[in-house]
Amino acid sequence: MSKKMDSWKTLSRQKIVDFGKWLTVENHTVELHDGRVIENWPWIITPDYINVLVETDEKKFLCFRQTKYAIDGTSLAPVGGYLEPGEDALTTAQRELLEETGCVAREWITLGSYIVDANRGAATGHLFLARGAHRVQERHADDLEEQELLLLSRAELQAALAAGEFKVLAWTTVVALGLMYLKD
Amino acid sequence: MSKKMDSWKTLSRQKIVDFGKWLTVENHTVELHDGRVIENWPWIITPDYINVLVETDEKKFLCFRQTKYAIDGTSLAPVGGYLEPGEDALTTAQRELLEETGCVAREWITLGSYIVDANRGAATGHLFLARGAHRVQERHADDLEEQELLLLSRAELQAALAAGEFKVLAWTTVVALGLMYLKD
Numbered sequence: 001m002s003k004k005m006d007s008w009k010t011l012s013r014q015k016i017v018d019f020g021k022w023l024t025v026e027n028h029t030v031e032l033h034d035g036r037v038i039e040n041w042p043w044i045i046t047p048d049y050i051n052v053l054v055e056t057d058e059k060k061f062l063c064f065r066q067t068k069y070a071i072d073g074t075s076l077a078p079v080g081g082y083l084e085p086g087e088d089a090l091t092t093a094q095r096e097l098l099e100e101t102g103c104v105a106r107e108w109i110t111l112g113s114y115i116v117d118a119n120r121g122a123a124t125g126h127l128f129l130a131r132g133a134h135r136v137q138e139r140h141a142d143d144l145e146e147q148e149l150l151l152l153s154r155a156e157l158q159a160a161l162a163a164g165e166f167k168v169l170a171w172t173t174v175v176a177l178g179l180m181y182l183k184d
Numbered sequence: 185m186s187k188k189m190d191s192w193k194t195l196s197r198q199k200i201v202d203f204g205k206w207l208t209v210e211n212h213t214v215e216l217h218d219g220r221v222i223e224n225w226p227w228i229i230t231p232d233y234i235n236v237l238v239e240t241d242e243k244k245f246l247c248f249r250q251t252k253y254a255i256d257g258t259s260l261a262p263v264g265g266y267l268e269p270g271e272d273a274l275t276t277a278q279r280e281l282l283e284e285t286g287c288v289a290r291e292w293i294t295l296g297s298y299i300v301d302a303n304r305g306a307a308t309g310h311l312f313l314a315r316g317a318h319r320v321q322e323r324h325a326d327d328l329e330e331q332e333l334l335l336l337s338r339a340e341l342q343a344a345l346a347a348g349e350f351k352v353l354a355w356t357t358v359v360a361l362g363l364m365y366l367k368d
Contacts, residue, residue: 042207068302114353118252169298176360
């Protein structure tokens, strides 16, 4: 029943902004499936990242309350961070869990990888659920933001999600997918 | 128990890329909560958008199978589109539902608004669940992509979500939040 659908072709690409690892913008010329050509299609490249919903051995969820430049006020946040060059997403997730909370986890569940902008690319977000987290060392949070570590019950997490307290798209996604996984 | 957290201040901003409504990039100088100053902080502005999980009167879910420039192959997709200047998000959602599927809905549930990039901004995604959708006119899909309209049962939708068949972050988010709402 599905007909064949052809993806668009990139005819040319030119870099027009270069902030190093943080942001590259390219100008693409694109050929559509029907032969039409679109000029000046902006293409964004930002670093791929991970987010982790972390459940401890005591069945509590590790979250932060923190500021971010793009957020008004504070937001609840899961563990998260950017992939280093050459690093695979699970390794990043395990590294960030250890750095941000001092914990390791007994079980890692993949919740999928998703492109951020369907038209302009941006980044891929890799989402995980970590279970059986327990502290093995002190935290070494070196992020620029102020951060407060919280332990939420499942009911508190669910209420915070429904109230929109995770204000960033990927943060809400990882919490929703993690809670759905745990309910099944 | 929560301490006061101060947001960062924008000391200056300079536009460095202008693709009109599709993309603006600015270069910000930012002052952190502790007085440190960061130069060359890239800031992205892309258009705000809506996504809608649509349940019909027959309790089926309206989805598309389609291509997108940033996606390999095809993806399942919900109803979606960009806000026109001055348009509020619910109006956009209702307009896109009508244009893309020829339907109106009896009930609209807000699933929250989320910033796409916590550090660089990008866009705000406004997510909705529409219930009691029923066709009132023909479709007028004028998107550039090829698109096939599908009707999925709740079990099929849940399986597709778990299998990662919604390949774009906001698409997975609206489906997950919508399904969670319907289960409660």
